[in-house]
Amino acid sequence: MTVPLSYYLVLSGIMFLTGVIGVLLRRNIIIILLSVELMLNATNINFVAFSQYFHNVAGQVFVFFTLTVAAAEVAVGLAIIIALYRAKSTINIDEFQMLKW
Amino acid sequence: MEQAFFFYFAFVIAATSVLVVALRNPIYSTLALLVMFFHVAGLYVTLHAEFLAAVQIIVYAGAILVLYLFVVMLLNLKQDVRYHRQWPMAAAVGATLVIEAIILTAMKGSTTPAAATDTETAIGGAGNTEAIGDVLYTTYLFPFEVASLILLVAMIGAIVLAKKDIGEREA
Numbered sequence: 533m534t535v536p537l538s539y540y541l542v543l544s545g546i547m548f549l550t551g552v553i554g555v556l557l558r559r560n561i562i563i564i565l566l567s568v569e570l571m572l573n574a575t576n577i578n579f580v581a582f583s584q585y586f587h588n589v590a591g592q593v594f595v596f597f598t599l600t601v602a603a604a605e606v607a608v609g610l611a612i613i614i615a616l617y618r619a620k621s622t623i624n625i626d627e628f629q630m631l632k633w
Numbered sequence: 634m635e636q637a638f639f640f641y642f643a644f645v646i647a648a649t650s651v652l653v654v655a656l657r658n659p660i661y662s663t664l665a666l667l668v669m670f671f672h673v674a675g676l677y678v679t680l681h682a683e684f685l686a687a688v689q690i691i692v693y694a695g696a697i698l699v700l701y702l703f704v705v706m707l708l709n710l711k712q713d714v715r716y717h718r719q720w721p722m723a724a725a726v727g728a729t730l731v732i733e734a735i736i737l738t739a740m741k742g743s744t745t746p747a748a749a750t751d752t753e754t755a756i757g758g759a760g761n762t763e764a765i766g767d768v769l770y771t772t773y774l775f776p777f778e779v780a781s782l783i784l785l786v787a788m789i790g791a792i793v794l795a796k797k798d799i800g801e802r803e804a
Contacts, residue, residue, distance in 0.1 A: 535639045535679075535743055538741070541642045549730055554654035556723045562659050562705055568668055568746050569697070570650050573673055576689075584680045589764045593773050598767075599692055600780040604787030606697050610704045611794035615709050618797070 539558035540581035561616070561623045565609050572602045635679065642676045659705045663698060670694045684762040
């Protein structure tokens with residue numbers, strides 16, 4: 533492997549940071565879910581890079597579990613968004629304060 | 634050569650992930666994410682994870698992203714959403730991460746992990762797909778079953794959440 537492991541870690545860090553910034557700064561709840569996908573993909577790149585580095589295929593297996601969780605998260609998250617949109621007619625998270633006290 | 638591929642994929646992934654967060658229109662954000670998924674799949678190919686690259690395209694680009702696009706177009710929102718006012722929080726988290734990155738870069742080399750113990754199944758020795766299947770259905774069989782349970786629960790949950798007035802009919 534001519535590309536050092538640290539390059540992959542830096543790329544993954546940049547992606548994860550972008551996702552965190554998206555979650556914190558955006559008001560559109562769909563973009564927030566997209567940012568979560570970004571973070572999950574950053575961890576997946578880490579998993580695969582380490583799997584290649586250690587010559588251990590277990591890292592790639594764990595990417596499958598991440599994929600499963602991502603699919604479940606998307607299904608439930610989008611269902612919640614649709615339910616919220618029915619109730620409030622908006623997807624701006626500033627409007628969703630039912631659970632605040 | 635390998636480095637050139639890596640830098641191409643890395644640049645496109647970084648640029649499109651910034652676009653996902655920065656673009657105003659959710660549809661454009663989703664399409665930027667699509668480009669990112671394809672390039673992540675390309676990165677997997679350079680890492681000799683060919684099966685994972687195929688799965689990445691099929692599941693992420695094929696299923697998850699279509700679901701996002703479906704919901705974005707179903708809700709059909711054209712309003713201009715501005716950025717959230719959480720600058721103190723964002724500054725705190727960002728500063729923490731930057732400090733952590735600096736510390737990790739400063740102590741680079743002192744914590745290099747021991748590489749390449751060839752005790753486990755070698756990647757690409759007997760084909761990437763075969764190696765993954767071998768480990769997935771022997772060592773990680775129980776997590777695999779639990780993952781299927783997660784998918785079942787998510788499916789039922791999505792139906793219950795998105796279905797209109799399911800409680801009234803039952804009550």
